[in-house]
Amino acid sequence: MPMLDIKNLTLEIDNGSTRVKALDKVNLTVNSGEIRALVGESGSGKSLMVQAISGALPPQWKVTADRMSWHGKNMLSMTAKERRELMRRDIGVVFQDSITSMDPSMTLGQQLEEAIPDELVNGKWFWQRSLDRRKTAINTVHKVGIKNHKHYLNAYPHQVPTDIGQKFMIAMALISQPKLLIADDPTRGMETTTKTKVLKLFTRLNQTKSLSILFVSHDLLAIASMSHTMTVLYCGQTVESGKMKHIRKRPLHPYTKALIDSAPSFRADLPPKSVLPSLDGTIPSLQHVPIGCRLGPRCPRAQRACVSTPGVRRIHDHTYSCHFPLHMEKL
Amino acid sequence: MIQILIRYATLFITTMLVLAALSFSLAYLFPGDVLVNLTGITPQNETERAALLRQFQLDKPYLFQFIHYVQQLLQGNWGYSFVSGLPLREEIGIAMPATIELSAYALFVAIFVGVPLGCYAGMRSYTKRDYLINSASMVSYSFPVFWLALVFIMVFSLNLGIVPLSGRVSLLFDVPPTTGFILIDIIIAENTDTSLALNDALYHLLLPTISIALVSTASVVRLTRRSVIDVLKSPYIAAAESRGLSRVQIFRRHILRNALLPILPLMAIQITTLITNAMIVETLFSWPGIGNWLIQAIYQRDYPALRVGMLAVATLVVSFTILIDLFNRIIDPSREKYERGTV
Secondary structure (H helix, E strand, O other): OOOEEEEEEEEEEEOOOOEEEEEEEEEEEEOOOOEEEEEOOOOOOHHHHHHHHHOOOOOOEEEEOOEEEEOOEEOOOOOHHHHHHHHHHOEEEEOOOOOOOOOOOOOHHHHHHHOOOHHHOOOOOHHHHHHHHHHHHHHHHHHOOOOOHHHHHOOOHHHOOHHHHHHHHHHHHHOOOOOEEEEEOOOOOOOHHHHHHHHHHHHHHHHHOOOEEEEEEOOHHHHHHHOOEEEEEEOOEEEEEEEHHHHHHOOOOHHHHHHHHOOHHHOOOOOOOOOOOOOOOOOOOHHHOOOOOOOHHHOOOOOHHHHOOOOOEEEOOEEEOOOOOOOHHHO | OHHHHHHHHHHHHHHHHHHHHHHHHHHHHOOOOHHHHHHOOOOOOHHHHHHHHHHOOOOOOHHHHHHHHHHHHHHOOOOEOOOOOOEHHHHHHHHHHHHHHHHHHHHHHHHHHHHHHHHHHHHOOOOHHHHHHHHHHHHHHOOOHHHHHHHHHHHHHHHOOOOOOOOOOOOOOOOOOOOOOHHHHHHHOOOOOHHHHHHHHHHHHHHHHHHHHHHHHHHHHHHHHHHHHHHHHOHHHHHHHHOOOOHHHHHHHHHHHHHHHHHHHHHHHHHHHHHHHHHHHHHHHOOOOHHHHHHHHHHOOOHHHHHHHHHHHHHHHHHHHHHHHHHHHHHOOOOOOOOOOOO
16 A cells, blocks of 8 residues: 555635636655655646645645545545644655745744654653753754754754755754655755755665655756656646656656656767757646646647546556557557 | 944934934924023023023024033923923923823733734634624724723713723822822822722723723734734745644744734834824823823913923833834844844
């Protein structure tokens, strides 16, 4: 049984006069111990997905799903208390914009200590417990690669650089020892060496503590190096999902192919100074999404049938939603 | 820290100098003799007049006159009242604490009723209870204070007769004005029944405090509600929710502080309204405060009193505003160190 299983999740945003479907029947599963990458360009709804899972939704958002379960328990019909308990202990979330995701009037240390669940704190008396909290906080901060803990634990969010804020977000998510880490673009704004360190930390945690990770990013190189499976999102629809190596070798959906082709590091045969291939046009805004397959107007293989939404098709554990997939003859 | 204090001290001194200059120019702008306007002493003959002119350096250029005026102000020689002939410093020393007392209680009510109500409305935003609180505050905010006070007097004093009509304490109690704050004076006073007198003074306080507090409470409710709603929308609340904190924990640890920090300077602006309202209400309830005193001075064309009274009220407002802003600056970590002080 998958750890997190989401089927046909639809997220509607009520913007006063009209309703837009920001996510349209998205499927996502995360198995225990795997690193699942969630990929898509900006505006494809990756961060919305993270928010829908974490449950912190503004009142004008409406989430419906055929299935949204955590170890077989339905997340949508949980009481608020059960849901909180799940988020507190089992799921850790790293949000995209780290500095604004932290309370501006509290020091980073206070916020980090607040995120430690009470049952993980040793000691009987409050001073012993606060010392233990401090120790745990310092350990976690070291683990995510911040050396100067004394300075940063006493700093306020607006006083630290973005990458330190990002690392603190990661520390806050990891400090409750979750089973699933949802990381929304965790390496944004970091330079390459720090980025590598953070990614290595993720891989190590995945291997030693069998932490499952939902890695949301558009950094294909990082994703390819660490993740086991991948789900591609385009404009609020799941396009393709399957094992990393299968998708890399033989993408079935034209969008996945375009996405992989646009990353130069995947193309050993690319001659110097040649034009990078890309799809024409841009991702449509949520108010003007095309009917049917949302890639339709940009798709090089689009035909008349594409005005109706393609259903999910499956070849072993590789799923895709396209009427005219690529590489079919080889399968 | 010291730099911030210096900044605010400079701001305070500059503002005070401008106010003193305004008050000094009033002596020339008011009709009548400059000497009389400035000192409150009417010379009996020409020799006395010349002597007084020399004493107050009014024969020198304006700048020296002004410097002398500021010196006199600092030494406590604020001139004499036309009408009573008493030193103005003493009169203001009795009237000012009465106003401060009344405003302080009104502010107290406004904060201790307004902030919780505003937080409640903000947390339950766009529900029936929120609409109820919001519209009630809108209604009470739009009442003219003098009209409201008159209605209160009519209903509670004249028709129902549950609270006294005017004054601070019944004349039966002999309370000497030591500090000027009636409740403290009663406790200090020796030969009165303290509990009876306190009870009586509180009854006297009830109506004026409520009529001032209603408007201020309404604005505090609205400010707090708006601020709480804004904080609720911010990403760090969503992040805190995703960490599995309960609603109460989030409110206590993250919402309350972040909602109250930005409205503190706005409350400082409310102080001006509060004191103005207090002055209007004083007149209606014959409360012996600075507002009542100033109105009497206007009626009696007591120019020296008007001049110093304006300066005293302005000083009070400016110092409160600057102090609150300074306090906010010290407790709010997100305000920049190099930000300028403002009134």
